Amino acid sequence: MRFPIPPLLIIMINDKKQTILIVEDELPLLKVYADRFSDEGFLVLKANNGQEGLDLAIKEKPDLILLDILMPIMDGLTMMQKLRENTTWGKTVPIMLLTNLSADEKKIKKIVNENGPAYYLVKLDWSLSAIIEKAKMAVSSH
Amino acid sequence: MKENIRRKLEITVKILRLKAKQLAVIAKEKEDVRRKLVVTAQALRLKAKQFKVIAKEKEQIRRNLAITAEKLSLKAEELGLTIAKKKAILASIGDAVMACDKEGLVMLFNRKAVELTGFSEKEVIGKHYNDIIKFVREVDNKPSKDFIAQAMKTGQKTTMADNTLLIRKDGSKVPVADSAEPIRYTHGALVGCVVVFRDITQEKEIDKAKSEFISVASHQLKTPATIISLYTEMLLKGTGDLKQKEYINEVHNANQRIVDIINTLLNISRIEMGIFSMDNKPIDIIAFLRNGINELRTSLKEKNITIKEEYHQPQHTVLIDKLLLTMVFSNLLSNSIKYTPVGGTMSVKSQEVKKDEKVNNNVIKEDSLLIRVSDNGCGIPTDSQDKIFTKFFRSDNARSKHTDGTGLGLYIVKSILDHIGGHVWFWSKEKKGTIFYFTIPLKKLKSRSQGDRRSSIKSRQKEYIYMQSI
Numbered sequence: 001m002r003f004p005i006p007p008l009l010i011i012m013i014n015d016k017k018q019t020i021l022i023v024e025d026e027l028p029l030l031k032v033y034a035d036r037f038s039d040e041g042f043l044v045l046k047a048n049n050g051q052e053g054l055d056l057a058i059k060e061k062p063d064l065i066l067l068d069i070l071m072p073i074m075d076g077l078t079m080m081q082k083l084r085e086n087t088t089w090g091k092t093v094p095i096m097l098l099t100n101l102s103a104d105e106k107k108i109k110k111i112v113n114e115n116g117p118a119y120y121l122v123k124l125d126w127s128l129s130a131i132i133e134k135a136k137m138a139v140s141s142h
Numbered sequence: 143m144k145e146n147i148r149r150k151l152e153i154t155v156k157i158l159r160l161k162a163k164q165l166a167v168i169a170k171e172k173e174d175v176r177r178k179l180v181v182t183a184q185a186l187r188l189k190a191k192q193f194k195v196i197a198k199e200k201e202q203i204r205r206n207l208a209i210t211a212e213k214l215s216l217k218a219e220e221l222g223l224t225i226a227k228k229k230a231i232l233a234s235i236g237d238a239v240m241a242c243d244k245e246g247l248v249m250l251f252n253r254k255a256v257e258l259t260g261f262s263e264k265e266v267i268g269k270h271y272n273d274i275i276k277f278v279r280e281v282d283n284k285p286s287k288d289f290i291a292q293a294m295k296t297g298q299k300t301t302m303a304d305n306t307l308l309i310r311k312d313g314s315k316v317p318v319a320d321s322a323e324p325i326r327y328t329h330g331a332l333v334g335c336v337v338v339f340r341d342i343t344q345e346k347e348i349d350k351a352k353s354e355f356i357s358v359a360s361h362q363l364k365t366p367a368t369i370i371s372l373y374t375e376m377l378l379k380g381t382g383d384l385k386q387k388e389y390i391n392e393v394h395n396a397n398q399r400i401v402d403i404i405n406t407l408l409n410i411s412r413i414e415m416g417i418f419s420m421d422n423k424p425i426d427i428i429a430f431l432r433n434g435i436n437e438l439r440t441s442l443k444e445k446n447i448t449i450k451e452e453y454h455q456p457q458h459t460v461l462i463d464k465l466l467l468t469m470v471f472s473n474l475l476s477n478s479i480k481y482t483p484v485g486g487t488m489s490v491k492s493q494e495v496k497k498d499e500k501v502n503n504n505v506i507k508e509d510s511l512l513i514r515v516s517d518n519g520c521g522i523p524t525d526s527q528d529k530i531f532t533k534f535f536r537s538d539n540a541r542s543k544h545t546d547g548t549g550l551g552l553y554i555v556k557s558i559l560d561h562i563g564g565h566v567w568f569w570s571k572e573k574k575g576t577i578f579y580f581t582i583p584l585k586k587l588k589s590r591s592q593g594d595r596r597s598s599i600k601s602r603q604k605e606y607i608y609m610q611s612i
Contacts, residue, residue: 100364123368
């Protein structure tokens with residue numbers, strides 16, 4: 001006798017876990033973003049700076065990258081540009097740039113526009129649930 | 143014969159009479175001449191008298207003239223002095239001064255104006271100001287509004303718009319601030335215009351630094367504020383007990399960070415405004431150092447750091463503000479702990495140094511107490527070494543190890559030491575370690591009590607090292 005496969009299971013089989021790479025040098029922020037994204041069913045990869053983030057991204061090819069801008073060793077904008085320039089996969093992965101940087105906003109927005117699909121989010125203005133919503137949208141439209 | 147004689151006598155008588163007559167005539171003539179002479183003499187005497195009077199008058203006039211001349215020359219000298227004084231005053235005015243007549247031709251161009259514009263007085267005097275002095279707007283390099291013409295037209299004082307640049311003779315630009323004031327005679331007629339302008343490069347830089355300070359300071363606050371906001375969002379959504387405690391702890395830490403930043407910023411503004419009141423009191427510096435280390439004993443134990451203490455005397459009294467010194471020492475000490483690896487070693491050393499003595503390539507400026515805080519931590523990268531005392535500067539390796547530093551600690555250390563007349567410098571090599579040196583001037587110690595002075599002389603004669611390790 002064949003049992004019908006429950007619909008939820010179909011979703012789980014067809015829809016493998018989305019992977020998100022979070023690159024953030026502020027450890028408390030890294031932790032809270034990571035916790036919330038795993039709560040939402042994402043597979044979370046973590047990096048502390050742009051260089052680590054770049055290496056991990058190339059190795060793991062996540063579905064989405066949440067990227068801080070001001071970081072030691074390599075900043076987020078540089079990491080994004082390197083990813084877009086040097087790898088075929090990296091050209092299209094959606095990137096959400098998160099920052100509290102207030103100066104140079106014009107310059108950042110310009111780089112973001114040139115490096116799509118990319119989004120520019122101000123940390124203090126974005127709640128976790130808003131970020132989750134935006135992330136899901138970015139992944140699904142990809 | 144007799145007749146002959148008589149005749150002869152008669153003739154003689156006649157001759158004599160004639161002679162007498164002639165004599166009488168001569169006498170009369172002479173008398174006339176004499177009389178005339180007398181008259182002439184009288185006239186002459188009179189003339190002489192008159193001449194005398196005239197001469198006297200003339201002498202008086204001459205004298206008066208001489209006095210006037212003297213007075214005049216004095217006045218001229220005075221005037222010359224006044225002019226020279228006025229010129230000197232004009233020349234010495236710290237701001238550039240240019241005066242032009244009502245046609246706009248330059249009449250005066252002081253030393254500072256020459257210095258600031260690069261044009262010599264010769265090149266400017268008599269020319270129209272518009273042909274020489276060019277002001278442009280900083281935003282678009284377009285000529286700024288002719289405020290000088292406006293002042294002359296309206297007869298009102300005008301000031302230049304903000305962010306104006308002066309184009310110098312060599313083409314370079316200087317930010318300037320200035321004003322134009324019409325010159326009037328007392329009855330109100332317009333004579334021209336006096337323009338005062340000055341270089342505001344420094345003010346601009348200070349202004350920029352202040353804005354940057356505010357911007358960076360508020361940026362520093364944004365991160366912990368974000369942390370609090372996100373963790374409270376997690377807590378409000380509801381989590382397990384274990385996570386809850388962890389999250390509350392994060393909120394607590396972030397709040398502490400905000401408090402620390404605010405306190406640091408307040409201290410900085412106090413130092414910079416010079417309202418940090420110095421409360422110099424005699425303290426035993428050795429006990430102070432030991433105490434400072436003891437307060438950080440927990441952090442030292444946590445990282446299993448060995449700290450070596452070497453003091454030049456068992457005790458040494460100095461006059462200093464304890465609070466300020468605490469900020470210096472605890473900043474250096476906690477920095478060392480932060481950037482020293484687990485199981486690392488640190489040392490704190492004190493020593494008396496003399497003026498002109500050299501310590502690690504640094505010449506001591508006056509007799510001081512030298513404190514040395516060293517560690518075998520990550521060190522300061524060479525390319526960052528000239529920036530570490532800069533406000534908000536953090537080196538890459540410091541940022542990657544401890545993300546929560548404010549970049550204000552060493553700035554505060556330097557500011558305080560500048561304030562109290564001390565000095566700070568360092569030696570550092572990446573991955574090897576860092577030694578910070580700072581000095582406290584000892585000159586104020588002359589007011590020490592007799593007994594204290596004696597004991598210090600004694601201990602100087604027989605120096606020994608007091609060592610303590612844990």
